[in-house]
Amino acid sequence: MQAYHFQDFLFLFLLGVSSLTLAQHLYCHKGVYMNIEDDPAQTFNWTTEKVETCDNGELCQESVLMITAGDKTAVLATKGCFAQLMEAMTFVQHTSPPGLTAVSYSSYCEDPLCNSRQKTTSMTATLHCPTCVAVGTCLSAPSLPCPNGTNRCYRGRVELSGGSIESSVEVKGCTSIIGCRLMARISSIGPMAVKEVCPHQSVYQSRKTESGATWLLVSVWCLALLLPTLLQSLIHFS
Numbered sequence: 001m002q003a004y005h006f007q008d009f010l011f012l013f014l015l016g017v018s019s020l021t022l023a024q025h026l027y028c029h030k031g032v033y034m035n036i037e038d039d040p041a042q043t044f045n046w047t048t049e050k051v052e053t054c055d056n057g058e059l060c061q062e063s064v065l066m067i068t069a070g071d072k073t074a075v076l077a078t079k080g081c082f083a084q085l086m087e088a089m090t091f092v093q094h095t096s097p098p099g100l101t102a103v104s105y106s107s108y109c110e111d112p113l114c115n116s117r118q119k120t121t122s123m124t125a126t127l128h129c130p131t132c133v134a135v136g137t138c139l140s141a142p143s144l145p146c147p148n149g150t151n152r153c154y155r156g157r158v159e160l161s162g163g164s165i166e167s168s169v170e171v172k173g174c175t176s177i178i179g180c181r182l183m184a185r186i187s188s189i190g191p192m193a194v195k196e197v198c199p200h201q202s203v204y205q206s207r208k209t210e211s212g213a214t215w216l217l218v219s220v221w222c223l224a225l226l227l228p229t230l231l232q233s234l235i236h237f238s
Contacts (some may be wrong), residue, residue, distance in 0.1 A: 011189050019047050025053050026081070027112050028060035033077040040066060040073050054081035062115040063106040084108045087199060091127055093151045129153035131173040139172045148173030156182055156198040163191035 033049030046064070053062070054146055061084065064077035094102040109115060130141035130153065154175040159168045171182060180198035187194055 004007055013179070025056075026058065026110065027051050027053055028079065028081050029062070029113055029115050030080040031078070033075065035075055037073045037075050038071060040075050041119070044075055045118060046077055046079075048079060051113070052081055055083075057083055057085070059084045059087065059108045059110050060113070060115040061106065061108050062117050063104070065104045066102070068101045082108070090152065091129075093127055127151065127153075127174065129172065129174045129193065133169065133171050133173075135169055136169055136170060141172050144174075150174040150176050152176070152178075154182060156180055156196055158183060159195040159197060160189075161193045161195075162188075165192055 026237070028051065029048050030050040030052040031046075033044075033046065035044075037043050046062075051188070058081040060080075061082040062079045064075065064176060066076075067074045087110055089107045090105070092104050094104065107115065107117070127146040127150065129146055130145040132141040133139035133146040154177060155172045157168050157170050160166070175182070180196055183194055183196045185196075
């Protein structure tokens with residue numbers, strides 16, 4: 001009799017874990033836009049009422065490419081789920097004025113319906129980036145216009161250890177550097193060890209740790225394989 005009670009408990013446990021795993025699915029706005037605009041900053045509306053459910057390992061994304069020739073701008077935009085392991089936001093001014101211009105924006109985020117950008121106002125003007133530098137954590141990061149020669153936003157943290165210093169500096173701003181290379185991969189300055197950390201590294205690790213989805217799936221799979229053996233053992237000893 002005890003074996004049957006334990007079997008019922010395991011069935012309910014598996015059912016509950018499966019429901020929890022399903023509840024962790026991510027919902028994102030979905031849509032595609034392709035058109036020629038006279039003034040996309042005023043006329044382009046990037047809203048959509050469609051929603052899709054992402055598969056495991058996918059994040060919400062929204063991406064747009066704008067190419068301007070004369071007084072006309074081609075706008076190609078997409079929203080939806082996409083296989084991506086890290087949150088990221090990229091703005092690239094491929095070709096700057098005068099003359100032909102090409103600008104792209106892409107963003108990946110992990111919160112429900114977070115791909116909700118509606119306008120391209122900040123893209124059609126000069127590139128702006130959140131800007132700050134602080135020992136510890138920035139309390140504010142106002143969006144400031146970027147100087148010529150920069151084409152993307154940087155966000156990172158420089159960790160220092162040694163020489164009686166144990167601290168970090170958070171940095172955000174405009175750059176032309178690709179990747180996490182503000183410190184040019186220098187690992188020490190005098191007695192201080194230097195480590196540069198950018199969001200895409202820490203975000204991915206926290207997702208794996210906090211969601212627990214991968215662990216749950218593996219655990220349920222292993223438990224399903226072991227279930228017949230467990231039940232046979234319980235019945236044998238009951």
